[in-house]
Amino acid sequence: MAKVAVVGAGMTKFVRRAQETGRELSWQAAKMALDSAGLTLKDVDAVVIGSAPDAFDGVHMKGEYLADGSGAWRKPCIRNFVGGATGVFAPIQGWYHIASGQFDTVLVVCEEKMSSCHPHPQGAFITIFDHTTERPLGPNLLWIFALEMNRYMTVHGITKEEIALVAVKNKKNALDHPCAQLGEELTVEDVLNSEVLAWPVNRLDVSPASDGAAAVVMCAEHVAKRVSDKPVWVEGVGWHLDTAYWTNRDLYYPRYVEYAARMAYEMAGIKEPRKEIHIVEPYDPFDYKELHHLEGLLLCERGGAARLTADGVTQRDGDLPVCPSGGLLGVGNPIAAAGLMKVCELFWQLRGEAGKRQVPGTPRRGLAQAWGDLMQVGTVIILGR
Amino acid sequence: MTVKIKEWPGTALSSRDIEEGRVLTVRHKLKAEYAWDAGVAIGRYLRELKNGRLVARRCGGCDRILLPPRMFCEQCFVPTDEWVYVEDTGTVNTFSICYVRWDVARLKEPLLPAVINVDGASPGMGILHLLGEVRPEDVHIGMRVRAVWKSPGEREGAITDIKYWKPVQGG
Amino acid sequence: MREKLTNPEHVRTWPGSIPVEYVYTAGVAGEAYLRAIKERGRLAASACLGCGTKYLPPRLYCERCFEKTGEPRDVEARGTVETFTVAHRDLEGRQLEPPVVYAFVRIDGTAGGLVHRLGEVDPGDVHIGLEVEAVFLPPAQRTGSILDIAHFRPVRHRPAAT
Numbered sequence: 044m045a046k047v048a049v050v051g052a053g054m055t056k057f058v059r060r061a062q063e064t065g066r067e068l069s070w071q072a073a074k075m076a077l078d079s080a081g082l083t084l085k086d087v088d089a090v091v092i093g094s095a096p097d098a099f100d101g102v103h104m105k106g107e108y109l110a111d112g113s114g115a116w117r118k119p120c121i122r123n124f125v126g127g128a129t130g131v132f133a134p135i136q137g138w139y140h141i142a143s144g145q146f147d148t149v150l151v152v153c154e155e156k157m158s159s160c161h162p163h164p165q166g167a168f169i170t171i172f173d174h175t176t177e178r179p180l181g182p183n184l185l186w187i188f189a190l191e192m193n194r195y196m197t198v199h200g201i202t203k204e205e206i207a208l209v210a211v212k213n214k215k216n217a218l219d220h221p222c223a224q225l226g227e228e229l230t231v232e233d234v235l236n237s238e239v240l241a242w243p244v245n246r247l248d249v250s251p252a253s254d255g256a257a258a259v260v261m262c263a264e265h266v267a268k269r270v271s272d273k274p275v276w277v278e279g280v281g282w283h284l285d286t287a288y289w290t291n292r293d294l295y296y297p298r299y300v301e302y303a304a305r306m307a308y309e310m311a312g313i314k315e316p317r318k319e320i321h322i323v324e325p326y327d328p329f330d331y332k333e334l335h336h337l338e339g340l341l342l343c344e345r346g347g348a349a350r351l352t353a354d355g356v357t358q359r360d361g362d363l364p365v366c367p368s369g370g371l372l373g374v375g376n377p378i379a380a381a382g383l384m385k386v387c388e389l390f391w392q393l394r395g396e397a398g399k400r401q402v403p404g405t406p407r408r409g410l411a412q413a414w415g416d417l418m419q420v421g422t423v424i425i426l427g428r
Numbered sequence: 429m430t431v432k433i434k435e436w437p438g439t440a441l442s443s444r445d446i447e448e449g450r451v452l453t454v455r456h457k458l459k460a461e462y463a464w465d466a467g468v469a470i471g472r473y474l475r476e477l478k479n480g481r482l483v484a485r486r487c488g489g490c491d492r493i494l495l496p497p498r499m500f501c502e503q504c505f506v507p508t509d510e511w512v513y514v515e516d517t518g519t520v521n522t523f524s525i526c527y528v529r530w531d532v533a534r535l536k537e538p539l540l541p542a543v544i545n546v547d548g549a550s551p552g553m554g555i556l557h558l559l560g561e562v563r564p565e566d567v568h569i570g571m572r573v574r575a576v577w578k579s580p581g582e583r584e585g586a587i588t589d590i591k592y593w594k595p596v597q598g599g
Numbered sequence: 600m601r602e603k604l605t606n607p608e609h610v611r612t613w614p615g616s617i618p619v620e621y622v623y624t625a626g627v628a629g630e631a632y633l634r635a636i637k638e639r640g641r642l643a644a645s646a647c648l649g650c651g652t653k654y655l656p657p658r659l660y661c662e663r664c665f666e667k668t669g670e671p672r673d674v675e676a677r678g679t680v681e682t683f684t685v686a687h688r689d690l691e692g693r694q695l696e697p698p699v700v701y702a703f704v705r706i707d708g709t710a711g712g713l714v715h716r717l718g719e720v721d722p723g724d725v726h727i728g729l730e731v732e733a734v735f736l737p738p739a740q741r742t743g744s745i746l747d748i749a750h751f752r753p754v755r756h757r758p759a760a761t
Contacts, residue, residue, distance in 0.1 A: 056438035062451055063439060063659075064626030070660045071437035077665065084665040101456065101621035111662035159621045162531045166619035169530055174464040175474070175613040176496050177556050179588045182530070186541045186556075189524030194543075197522070197569045222436050240532075241541075242525035242564075255438065286502055290543045290554040291494075294522060396432075439627070446622060452633045452743040457620035466611035474611050530618075585611060 047141045048267035048274035049134070049426060051080025051260035052387040056222040057375030060158040061254035065100050066112030069154045072256035072380075073114050077150065080260045080270060087260075088146040090115040092122040093133030093153040095378035095415070098167035100156045113152035113258075126415025127328065128282070129153065130257070130382015131422040135280045137261040138424075147263045154256040155377035164252045171417055185249075187418060189241035191294040192331045196243060198295040199346030201334070203243055207234035208352045209330035210247050213366045216359060217373025219399035222384075224253055224375035234330075250328045253375035257383040259390065273394045278408065279313070279425035281306030289417045300339030300414060303421035307410070308341075311425045316341050320425070321406035322392055323363060324385035326413040327370040333357075336412055337365065339421065364402040367392065382413035382422075389426045469497040472511070478585040480577050484514045484549050495549040514548030516575035517596065521545045521554045525564045538564055544573060544593055560592030572596040625743075628657045631671040637743040640735040643671040644709045655711035676733035677754065678706040685722045700725055704751055718750030730754040 053075025055061070055068050063071065069092075077083060092113050097105045106122020113120070125132045130153045137151040157164040168184040195201065208231060217226035229247065237247040267274040283302035285292060292298075304316070313319045325336035334348035342363065343351050351357055357365035368374055368388035371381045389409035391397040408427040414420060445451050466474055469485060473496060476483040485497040489504030493512050501508055523542035527535050540559035545552065559567060560576060573593035583589040625633050628645060635643035645657035649664040657671035683702035689695055700717040702725070717725060718734065731751040741747040 054436075056436050056440065058438055058440035060441040060443065060446065060624075061438055062441050062445075062624050062627060062630070063437075064624065064629060067626050067628070067659045068438065070665070074660065074665060074667075075433070075437070084663075098617060098619065101458070101619075101623065111658075112660065114665055116662040159623055161620050161622055165530050165532060166617065170615075170617055172556075173496075174462070174615055175466050175470050176587050178615060179586055179613070180541070180556060180558055181539065182541065182556070183526070183528065183532075184530075185528065186524055186526060189526065190522045190541065190543055193524060193569070194522035221433070222438070238527075240526070240528050242527075242538075244524075288496070288498075288502070290521075290556050291552060293552060294543075441624070446624070449743075452625040452630055452637075454623045454625070454744065455620060456623070458617065461614070461616045463612040463614050466613060471611045586613075 045142050045144055046264040047138045047261055047277045048264065048271065049259050049261050049277065049386070049390050050267055050271040050274050051076045051082065052258070052390045053079060054222055054257035054380070054384055054387055055255050057224045057253045057255035057377055057380070059224065059251060059253060061156065065102065065105070065154050065156040066109050068156065068254065068256035069109050069112035069152050072258040073112065073150055073152045076258035076260050077114070082148070082260060082270060084114050086148050087114055087118065087150045089119040089140055089149050091133050091137045091140065091149055091151045092120065093124070093129040093151070093379040093383065094122060095124060095126060095129050095155055096167055099160050099164055099378070101159045109152070109154055114150045125420045125422065127326065127378055128382065128413040128415035128420040128422040129379040130384070131386065131411055131413035131424055132282060133379065133383055134259055134261065134386050134424055135282060135422060137259070138277045138280055141261060141263050147266050149261045150258065151261060151383070152256065152258040153379035153383040155380050156254045157252040157377060158254050185241040185244055187289065188329050189244045191418060192243050192329065194294040195331055195335055201346065201349045203235060204231055205349040205353060206248070206331045206334065207231045209327065209333045210234050210372050212352070212358060213327060213370040213372040216367055216400065217369025220369045220374050223369050223373055225251055226369060226373050244329065248330045250371035250376035253377040253381070255375060255377035255380045257380045257387055259383065259386060275390050275393045275426050275428060277424065278427045279307035279311030281310070281423040283421045285419040287417050287419060289419065294418065296345060297335055297339035297414065297418070297421065299419055300336055300412065300421035301341060303423045304340045304412070307423040307425050313425070317343065317363070320408055320410050322367065322389065322402055322409040323365045324368060324370070324388055324409065324411040325365065326382065327366055327372050328376055330372060332414070333365060333370070336414065340410065340412060340423070359400070359402050367397070367400050367402050385411040385413070386424060386426070393426060393428050469499045473497050474585040477587065477589040478583045480580065480583070482514050482516055482546060484512050484553070486510050486512050492550040493548065493553065495546055495553040495555060512548070514546050518544040518546040518573055518593070520559070520567065520569055520571040520573060522569055523559060523567050540564060540567060542593070557590060558592040559594070561594035626659070628659045628671065632656045633743045635671070635673055636735070636745070636747045637741045639673060640738070641673040642676045642706060642733070644674045644706070644711065645669055645671040653709045655706045655709040656713065674706060674708060676706070676748070678704040678712055678731060680725065680727055680729040680731060681705045681712065682727060683717065683725055698722055702731070702751065704731055713745070715745070715748060716750040717752065719752035
């Protein structure tokens with residue numbers, strides 16, 4: 044299989060409301076990614092766009108709408124959508140565009156503009172519940188997270204205090220991210236005392252609604268060696284789906300994340316993930332999700348992620364830095380762009396360019412993961428120097 | 429590269445910028461109404477709810493009793509074989525105490541959504557529903573519950589023909 | 600696996616909607632466009648500093664070169680009907696009386712244009728190539744919307760002043 048590299052990355056600030064339209068945000072991120080790689084639109088053979096539900100931006104055919112700002116003028120272009128997992132699936136799609144031998148250079152752009160949606164972006168989520176057997180009960184999106192979090196806590200005997208440590212860590216990390224929406228110095232008590240939305244979920248357990256875009260430039264080995272002195276290689280990719288009958292699954296464990304991770308580890312030749320992965324950006328729209336996903340990624344035993352967090356292992360200067368970017372909880376959560384932001388973070392971290400966020404010890408290999416839809420999609424990408 | 433970037437793009441607005449017209453916006457309300465077909469399996473499910481019964485489907489391939497019912501088994505990928513009535517009792521698999529509506533408006537009285545594993549269906553075959561006649565602090569995972577039905581005259585063939593599930597005495 | 604339905608009452612549907620509305624920001628370039636309409640009764644275009652393509656409505660960037668465009672500048676709200684349609688029914692299927700002419704108007708000197716209504720003209724007299732100009736609402740009635748243009752009407756060629 045042809046080797047594929049990431050050679051450039053860019054992103055906008057993540058904000059609650061951006062003045063820019065979605066296509067303007069896309070252009071800002073895409074242009075920065077190209078500039079950082081020293082490339083122009085002429086060098087781009089194809090474009091991959093990732094964007095989550097059209098109902099946020101309120102623009103149907105969002106892929107087509109975003110195309111010009113994503114550099115797809117008169118180019119092969121595809122938009123993908125796998126819910127929250129989109130931001131990590133987009134570079135996977137970029138990878139197979141190139142690994143297939145069809146294209147040499149691909150621009151990957153993810154965008155979300157959730158502020159358009161009123162009275163609240165949650166309204167756009169209502170129809171993910173079954174229209175006949177669930178929606179008449181008056182559900183909202185928080186239910187599925189609250190139900191999953193409670194199950195996870197109860198099965199493993201994990202407390203809200205232990206989970207709140209994740210929010211504290213990520214929001215603190217985000218203070219060092221120039222694009223962050225919610226960087227903050229908080230205590231566990233702050234999280235526990237914040238408004239209860241849907242017990243066990245409090246307001247500070249949740250990432251915000253955001254506007255923003257992110258982009259990466261990916262290319263084949265022969266191009267990467269020409270244009271970059273520090274290419275970051277795609278070592279493994281994985282994706283997996285579970286049934287939409289979500290009440291028929293045991294929510295305490297994300298099996299689909301494990302399957303996606305196993306696919307990526309096999310491709311990367313990784314036998315002991317805990318030793319061979321040096322930096323992790325798991326999906327953290329809620330604080331407990333970071334723990335849940337670390338377990339699904341086989342980076343600790345089931346129920347063991349809270350201990351890892353309490354011991355400081357997942358701090359930026361810990362043995363396994365987790366969400367050194369600040370994650371969705373701190374940087375923000377413009378759905379698809381948030382997933383790709385994690386891939387940008389790995390790119391910067393592995394090249395030693397993350398500034399104040401740089402994890403010590405020059406990490407050699409990193410993993411980004413996202414998750415979406417009715418808690419059923421897992422996407423994983425492994426990058427290495 | 430991030431260390432070299434001094435100005436990051438993106439212009440943050442406050443809600444007042446929009447409310448007070450400091451930036452120009454266009455409002456639009458989608459006029460999209462839907463009538464979703466219940467389909468074969470859920471069509472029968474709703475009719476049985478009107479009769480005050482919960483019905484599932486059995487798959488001959490894996491021998492699971494599937495709830496909500498479906499006409500094909502997603503694991504065996506074959507048609508399911510027969511209708512099976514299940515109990516209107518079950519066990520709380522997980523629950524929440526929810527203080528907000530879908531638009532994040534506060535609720536005075538919290539809702540108690542739960543996944544309920546229904547007796548008679550295969551293990552783990554939960555459905556989403558609500559709990560009632562119970563104080564939020566008394567709910568726990570593993571709690572035994574029973575469906576509280578609307579009166580026959582009030583039922584309309586809907587999941588809400590069950591008002592909620594309440595704790596079974598001694599459960 | 601199919602079950603035969605003999606009672607049509609057994610065909611059950613469940614009604615619903617998606618209860619959201621949208622507030623779209625005009626964006627950086629869109630803001631300049633709508634301000635020109637609202638505040639000056641003009642249209643605005645932005646030109647690519649690289650290839651010179653003149654975008655109307657203005658854009659922040661050139662989709663061809665991917666460079667930032669220059670500041671939007673006002674242009675005359677005049678152009679040519681590139682294509683048109685005569686609508687006899689509204690969105691709900693009701694008869695429109697009189698019918699409404701919608702045209703794509705290519706704005707002079709730009710690579711762009713806009714879809715808008717034509718007015719002050721009999722539908723039978725509209726043709727591709729017709730020269731038209733925008734009729735703006737009085738300044739006090741304008742809100743910063745594309746509807747601040749009431750319609751486009753044929754340009755009346757007056758004899759040169761003597």
